[in-house]
Amino acid sequence: MSDETNLGRTLIICNPAAQSGAAAEVGEQLKRFLEMYLHDGSAFNLVCTERPHHATQLASRAMGYDTVLAVGGDGIVHETANGLMRIEAQARPALGVIPVGSGNDYARTLGMREISRDRDLAAILSCKAKPLDVGRIEYTPADTDEVTQGPVGRARGARTEYFVQTLSFGMDAAIALGTYRLRASTGLTGTPLYLASGFSAAGRHYRDYPVMASIDGAPAERMRTIAFAVQIGPTYGSGFRICPDADPADGMLDICYIAGPMPRAHALALLLAAKGGHHRSDKAVHTRRIRSATFTFEDGGYPIQADGELIRATRVSVGILPGVLRVLVPTDGRRK
Numbered sequence: 001m002s003d004e005t006n007l008g009r010t011l012i013i014c015n016p017a018a019q020s021g022a023a024a025e026v027g028e029q030l031k032r033f034l035e036m037y038l039h040d041g042s043a044f045n046l047v048c049t050e051r052p053h054h055a056t057q058l059a060s061r062a063m064g065y066d067t068v069l070a071v072g073g074d075g076i077v078h079e080t081a082n083g084l085m086r087i088e089a090q091a092r093p094a095l096g097v098i099p100v101g102s103g104n105d106y107a108r109t110l111g112m113r114e115i116s117r118d119r120d121l122a123a124i125l126s127c128k129a130k131p132l133d134v135g136r137i138e139y140t141p142a143d144t145d146e147v148t149q150g151p152v153g154r155a156r157g158a159r160t161e162y163f164v165q166t167l168s169f170g171m172d173a174a175i176a177l178g179t180y181r182l183r184a185s186t187g188l189t190g191t192p193l194y195l196a197s198g199f200s201a202a203g204r205h206y207r208d209y210p211v212m213a214s215i216d217g218a219p220a221e222r223m224r225t226i227a228f229a230v231q232i233g234p235t236y237g238s239g240f241r242i243c244p245d246a247d248p249a250d251g252m253l254d255i256c257y258i259a260g261p262m263p264r265a266h267a268l269a270l271l272l273a274a275k276g277g278h279h280r281s282d283k284a285v286h287t288r289r290i291r292s293a294t295f296t297f298e299d300g301g302y303p304i305q306a307d308g309e310l311i312r313a314t315r316v317s318v319g320i321l322p323g324v325l326r327v328l329v330p331t332d333g334r335r336k
């Protein structure tokens with residue numbers, strides 16, 4: 001009996017903007033490969049996104065498909081997962097990730113290798129669908145224009161957004177969002193891109209981010225955080241091991257925050273230490289496993305990111321939805 005994944009009827013959503021166009025080529029190759037290999041020319045539909053947020057719209061209409069494959073980086077995975085979460089649970093297709101981005105943190109959590117390096121298109125055939133956790137963010141959009149580097153949602157009124165890997169605010173989010181501008185101006189990708197953005201955020205724009213934080217329903221406390229991460233998987237920012245023990249199937253959120261104020265050299269050193277997960281031995285670093293939190297910020301201009309995408313808000317509530325999304329993971333359990 002074959003242990004190949006049964007993808008079933010599959011929608012491939014490809015971000016032609018990811019990794020300077022590499023994802024478009026991978027999407028085409030993947031479709032041809034799957035049709036030839038599985039001898040089925042009708043089971044695979046390929047759609048390229050035409051604009052930011054298009055993947056959410058495409059995925060939200062994917063009922064009737066068994067699988068939706070997101071080809072690109074963490075941005076397209078985030079948007080696709082958000083679309084799938086709009087479909088009721090019984091009809092929700094499984095999510096597969098074909099990592100062709102610059103960060104690929106969710107793929108790293110799943111143990112998928114970056115496709116653009118080795119063109120291992122067959123890897124998706126040795127995966128199995130596993131129910132994984134999804135984070136839910138509820139927020140009211142702020143209408144400030146102070147943070148301008150990333151894609152933006154501007155409408156007023158309460159919103160729900162989902163994340164599969166990370167929600168963070170503060171210096172780390174400024175770094176993630178700063179990569180948009182730096183990528184365009186320098187062409188850097190991966191770890192060098194995130195490090196360059198880190199040096200920029202820890203320079204002229206360095207500050208702390210006061211917040212009233214209520215965790216697991218406890219009374220709100222004022223914190224002067226430098227950075228605050230809420231994780232489903234272990235990494236963010238292209239492999240920074242901010243919560244190395246985070247498990248996407250444990251029904252919990254892992255948090256890590258750096259309590260300020262502190263000199264920026266100290267903050268930068270902690271950031272660099274987080275690449276290897278060594279930041280946690282510092283007294284200013286706090287980690288916990290939680291189910292929910294509410295953050296009230298002092299203004300609407302804080303850098304806040306969900307899977308690398310910008311959120312503008314003055315108040316954010318976050319919770320966990322255990323095992324609500326079936327996601328294709330390698331059967332050999334390999335982790336990068």
Ligand SMILES: Nc1ncnc2c1ncn2[C@@H]1O[C@H](COP(=O)(O)OP(=O)(O)OP(=O)(O)O)[C@@H](O)[C@H]1O
Pocket residue numbers: 015016017018019020048049050051052053054071072073074075076077079100101102103104105151308309
């Ligand atoms: N057709 C498109 N044209 C321009 N931008 C797009 C298009 N489709 C999606 N996007 C946007 O591209 C951004 C980046 O997408 P994605 O994350 O897939 O690639 P990446 O930036 O190369 O990788 P990573 O997020 O891992 O750094 C997202 O914010 C997404 O909204």
